[in-house]
Amino acid sequence: MAALYGDRDAARGADATFRWLTEEVGEVARALRTGDRENLEHEFADALAWLASLANLVEVDLATAMERYRDGCPKCGATPCVCPA
Amino acid sequence: MAALYGDRDAARGADATFRWLTEEVGEVARALRTGDRENLEHEFADALAWLASLANLVEVDLATAMERYRDGCPKCGATPCVCPA
Numbered sequence: 358m359a360a361l362y363g364d365r366d367a368a369r370g371a372d373a374t375f376r377w378l379t380e381e382v383g384e385v386a387r388a389l390r391t392g393d394r395e396n397l398e399h400e401f402a403d404a405l406a407w408l409a410s411l412a413n414l415v416e417v418d419l420a421t422a423m424e425r426y427r428d429g430c431p432k433c434g435a436t437p438c439v440c441p442a
Numbered sequence: 443m444a445a446l447y448g449d450r451d452a453a454r455g456a457d458a459t460f461r462w463l464t465e466e467v468g469e470v471a472r473a474l475r476t477g478d479r480e481n482l483e484h485e486f487a488d489a490l491a492w493l494a495s496l497a498n499l500v501e502v503d504l505a506t507a508m509e510r511y512r513d514g515c516p517k518c519g520a521t522p523c524v525c526p527a
Contacts, residue, residue: 358511360521360522361511361514361515361521361522361523362515362522362523363522364522365522365523365527371474375470375471375474378467379467382463382464382467385460385496386460389456389460389500397500397502398502398506398507398510399507399510401493401496401497401502401504401507402504402507402508402510402511404493405490405493405504405507405508406508406511408486408489408490408493411470411486412486415474415482417482417483417486419486419487419490421483422483422484422486422487422490423487423490423491425483425484425487426443426446426487426491429446430446430447436445436446437445437446437447437448437449437450438446438447438450442450
């Protein structure tokens with residue numbers, strides 16, 4: 358994502374990149390309602406791509422960030438999660 | 443994510459899981475404005491976790507979905523992207 362879009366993301370800035378992310382999350386919503394499987398997969402990929410672009414822009418490494426979930430639910434510590442609903 | 447939350451996600455359903463996703467995207471917005479680095483990393487991880495939960499629930503494999511970006515920008519085909527802004 359950084360190689361593909363890093364320069365464009367930096368030029369656009371975090372606020373506009375966040376706006377694009379929310380637009381893509383909206384497209385996931387629409388695909389859940391109306392889309393076929395291919396469209397659904399497409400929109401999930403685009404939402405994740407924009408989340409990754411935004412993370413790159415503010416220097417968050419998503420793989421490192423996800424270590425939070427490595428040893429079970431970060432709230433209750435269990436796998437599967439046993440937090441109160 | 444499926445092992446951690448799959449049963450809870452299935453019981454909750456796609457609409458409520460989508461609502462949680464948008465809540466976490468909102469927390470990314472707040473962390474961009476006010477958060478320290480640790481909080482920012484935490485909120486990106488939670489947003490990605492909910493996106494993954496929702497994807498699992500509707501049987502979208504995010505890794506497969508992301509192949510769309512493997513050979514360059516899916517719109518212009520180039521790396522880096524050269525789409526019109």
